[in-house]
Amino acid sequence: MMATPILQISGLTMDFGGIRALNRLDLEVHAGEIVALIGPNGAGKTTFFNCLTGIYTPTAGEILLTPPGSTKNVSLKGLKPNHVTEKGLARTFQNIRLFSQMTVLENVMIGRHCRTKAFILGAILRNAATRREERQIVEMSYAILDKVGLAHLANEFARNLPYGAQRRLEIARALATEPFLLLLDEPAAGMNPQETQELDRLIKEISTDGHSILLIEHDMKLVMSLSDRIFVMDYGKKIAQGKPSEIRSNPAVIKAYLGEDVDA
Amino acid sequence: MDYFIELFCSGLTRGAIYALIALGYTMVYGIIGLINFAHGEIYMIGAFTAFIVATVLSIYGFPLLAIVILAGFAAVIWSSAYGYTVEKIAYRPLRHAPRLSPLISAIGMSIFLQNYVLLAQTSNFLPFPELIPEFAFMEPIAHIVGSTDIVILITTAVIMLILTIVIKGTKVGKAMRATSQDRTMAMLVGINVNRIISATFIIGSALAAVGGLLIASHIGQINFYIGFLAGIKAFTAAVLGGIGSIPGAVLGGLVLGLTESFATGYVSSDYEDVFAFSLLVLILIFKPSGLLGKAETKKV
Amino acid sequence: MLGFKEIKNGLLVSLWFVFLTFPLMVVKVDPVERIVRWRWENSLYVAIGTFAVFLLVKIIIQRRSRNAAVDKEAEQKKESFIHRVLASPRQKFTLIALLLAVAIVFPLFSSSYQTNVMTTALMYVVLGLGLNIVVGMAGLLDLGYVAFYAVGAYSYALLNHHFDLGFWAVLPIGGGLAAIFGILLGFPVLRLRGDYLAIVTLGFGEIIRLVLENWSEFSKGPSGISNISRPGLFGIEFGLDGAIIYIYYLMIVFMIVTIFIVNRLQDSRLGRAWIALREDEIACQAMGIDKRKTKLVAFSLGAFWAGIIGVVFAAKTTFINPASFTFLESAIILAIVVLGGMGSIVGVIFGALILILLPEYLRALSEYRMLAFGAILVAMMVFRPQGLISNIRRTYHSDKKFPSPTQQ
């Protein structure tokens, strides 16, 4: 399969003062794939996400996004975060950033913001179109919550949710923006093994729904079970890439990241 | 050129005055993130205490040096006591409240203290005794800089240096910064957060008292309302310099003072405040966290 | 109930206050006649007063914690009485109808002073609701809100003075101009966060006031504009008493319209975006919300209401000068929002009524009026830090039912 990748990164570099957090990184993601990004702490994985989503402007390099089924690509470099999201990229955060004073449902409804239109007049007049739109937002949000297993908590405040549920809510909120590429930053952190298994199932489901996924994770069991391909980073550089089985036995990866005798 | 130097010196004095009050503002803001609108009133109370003590002593015939020292001492003691008490009554119960609640409490405190002094003393202006004599050796340049100006400038510089060293270098200073950044964690490393906050208020209020004494003796008069405008200006200076930063407060004060002075001198004093605030807006647009404030670290 | 320990503490506290108030309360000097008066009796008053207040506060706190411990349930019910009423549509409408009836007959039974004061309170309700959009919902701390109020007031005053335009003609102009000023202010300050925004808005408020004060050719400077026409109705002019009542009803209508609109805004896509923006800007942008646009809309909508009420203000007092638009005014409006409970419409209404009516009814205390006002402001924040009435968010329901998954 040599279809054009939906995401194509070349030479991406990010400097913070003296620190080079990303060093000429190349990477691509194809439609329908689950790709994992692993590497030691401080390797630059989160920084990479931040560059993709417009939170940082990379020092150098190019980020090209090609919506599936299209041949025209757009550059994400220098776009504001909200425009990146509009283009079809959504993310979760390593340190959970939910709207804690809002309900679970409202969190997801916020995700619908960039795909809906009603504005001041719509809000005040509450005309038929607006009402229809609101209806759709609610229904769709409920459907997404149902998928991640939080529909019964829809009217809870987000801050009152257990940690694992908050992680899933982050995913739900990102899904609501209808991304074709979903970026997950350590979704299993702080989850117990049981919850991690549920997460495994959830991510597979999302993938079969047609979303491509780029995943940062330190839980090797999850990474090995989910990913089609794995990229390994260290000190801002790519040190390896390949199928899970290849990575598992790659000596460089073992040395820098996994350590001997992986129990995954 | 002479005119320029004259305006420059005027601006410096004015700026140093703002800086003196801004230091306390910025410290309190730095530690609990509160725009302490009552800080101007603490300054006013310091000035009043100094006024009362100095006048009483001079009536009883004390020598000038003794008056200055005792009045300064009393001003510092009582201002600190007020600062401490205000924090305890009006802000401490609001530690876990929404962010803006202490702000309103501070505004209430400010109104209360103004009227308290109005009722306990008088609404009239009172003459503040001249505590800093005109030094004879200054006479040749007295038409440009006076003795009080010099004393104010030196005091501000010294206080800034000491404070910077304290905050950057000492344990207490580090504890202050730690408390301001993460109160829970500060407790977890063994910092008595309440004590550190009280200490901050006490230091800030003591500075306000020193400011009150010097400024009042520079202007020569006080009443219960002098804290309001001084407070607003000091707040502006603190923000201009980067709120929470000690050298920033001084720099902010000076920039503000100089701007007003030059605006008066070369344009019109009608619009000096307009210039001051426009400069503030302009600087914040290009440096959103003030001149010496740390840029926000945006790590997600 | 109050043990020995409390008494001892009370004594210590009053001792501390005696010390604290010593120079200001006891000593009074006349610097010219060079006389010192020692008013020792004041120390006694302070001691007794502090002791009494201390015990009172202790009793209140004890009561509270005991109630909380004994029957938390009951406490909770009482707490949320208003919430419950609002939650049930029938009770809600009964209550609203009742309040409306009271509001309508109010001027018939009270003096024009009472009506006048109530009108002022209503104006502040609307101002509070407007600022609530900016501060309460969008989380942008605005200390210069009064600037927009001034824009509205001067629009009417000047247009009325120079071109003899009527109240109703200027009403939308005033609101619109204020909204434009809101956008003008919004543009440069969007990058600022939190309290940096606060000082810039404060500065902006001052700039507007200073320009009005100094640019005499334009605004008539500090001596202000007098003889502004009172509002008419289809060409009917009212006498003074008639006008007072007319403006009162006008404000009732304005308030209802505002509540209606603000309520709808809050429960809309835009309202959700504001609240999300308040919670976490970065996450918000990552969800595809345009930060600039959303903030600008909040600013200009908030300003719009201030402008509208500014027009009413000019028409009501018939005289305006820059002295009415000081920082303290912004502070009071902000206090209304915070005291009421950030983001809560019902809260803002209560906040405005309390903070505006309070100083009027405190007139009985004559010179102690503002002292008491300051103290009450502090006390209310201390005892209800989260505001009088917390916001209740609308809950949404789906047509489909989603049962909770069975616990394993």
Place this chain on the structure above:
Amino acid sequence: MLKLENIQAGYGNILAIKDIDLEINEGEIITLIGANGAGKSTTLMTISGIVPSRSGRILFDDREIQRKEPDEIVRLGICQVPEGRHIFPELTVQENLDMGAFLRRDKKEIKRDIDYVFSLFPILAERRGQDGGTLSGGEQQMLAMSRALMARPRLLLLDEPSMGLAPLVIRQIFEIIKQINAENRTTIFLVEQNANQALHIAHRGYVIENGRIVFSGKAEELLKNTDIQKAYLGI
């Protein structure tokens, strides 16, 4: 050394822990496991005095500490690595470590300890002058752990110390826990999602469910218990 008797605590109207009884002896490694939201972090915060206990007693060396201020509790030798790391974002790595040693006065020893933690986590030495807030998630976790070590606690409360760390480092962390327990006789109270590994280094364990201790025993027993295997070990 530490004993909790009928401890209740919570936030506002929520009672997050209801009736916790547990006991930690000097020199032990104890682990507390439980599902998300079971009340583990709340338990630790209650011990540290951040969340006030509503009833019950906490005894440390047979003295009641449940009414003490958090800083006094730290002074007694109880330190915590809290959930979510809580790095001082605008203090540098070095200053964060200094804060860990806030109550200590032995300058020389402090210096030695700093060298020691840098040897444990070399990346921190590289980042020494960087602001804590800009560290990567894992680096922050290492810093949080190091900071607590700087206090030389007698009882160390660890709340999910392995969260967000690379596999290699996780193993290292568990080694360190074992090591400081063995060498300095530091008592450890460990909360972990990674229950399997936690139980492997612990002497005893407690299981918490909905704010109540539902099971306790030797670590090996817990590892063998099928209910626990199913619920918490993912086996």
Place this chain on the structure above:
Amino acid sequence: ADTIKFGVAGAHSGDLASYGLPTVNAAKLVIDQVNAKGGINGKKIELLIEDDVCKPEVATNTATKLVSQGAEVVLGHICSGATKSALPIYTNANILVMSPSATNPDLTYSGEYPNFFRTIAPDDMQAKVDVDYALDKLGHTKIAVIHDKGDYGKGFAEFAKSFVEKSGKAEVVLFEGVTPGAVDYSAIVQKIKKSGAQAVIFGGYHPEAAKIVGMIKKKRLKVDFLSDDGVKDDTFIKVAGADAEGVYASGPKDTTGNPLSKAAFAEHKKVFNADAGAFFENAYTATLAMVNAIEKAGSTDLAALKKALQTEKVDTPLGNIYFDDKGDAVGIGFSVYQVQNGAFVEMK
């Protein structure tokens, strides 16, 4: 009613309280005396004291409150702005209003406020006195006009400027406002120096005046300083101390020789154990004038009161006065004073 209700309105709190509170004291003193003597025509007088903070919007509430409470005459308001917003309410209720301090010319000149009287001279009159003195008596040709940006100070300064310009004898080299309450006035003083002015005419109040003259001394500047009756106040001399020496200020014709004035101040000292403060004499005078008018008119009917005020002369601390048909007091002559040896001395 069995009492006559006498309203007193003005700033009793806030930053302008010091201009409003002395009026309350003056009213209390006069009314107590009247009541001690058995009241007016057998009726005691009751004071209704209301604060307006000098804010127009509060003043309307104050006014409606006074009207609702049945006030029959009102002493106040203190600030011109507040007065202007309150007057329509009193006009509507046919209530006599007399201000001790509102100096804006429009209040009497415009003819829009038929029920308004005052015991203070309007801004333009004072400005004229000051300007004439500076140009004719002192012979200055370069004048700096400074004001405090307030309605009183700026109004006065604008008149002063126009009088100087109209005279053709001198030029205005500087016209500027200073920010009241500012911590330091050295920049404006340097600017005065640069302008080469020989005299400063200042419109505003004594606190700012004291600061400016202090700074002028500090900067070793030699100019004459002339000001208005906001400065012709003993507090000015107290606050400015030695710096006050030589300052000119216009004010009502010499009152120090007036026994009524002496008595009023003595009475104040006795009752309140403090100095009187700004506009005390004006307020005392206004109260006396109103009481006298009520007595002469035999009622509080507006028309009757107006007539009494305009025809019946009354002895007051400010002299033997009556009112013209616009509402300004006649008989309060204006002259210029200079501070000499710590007291205002009338310049003949």
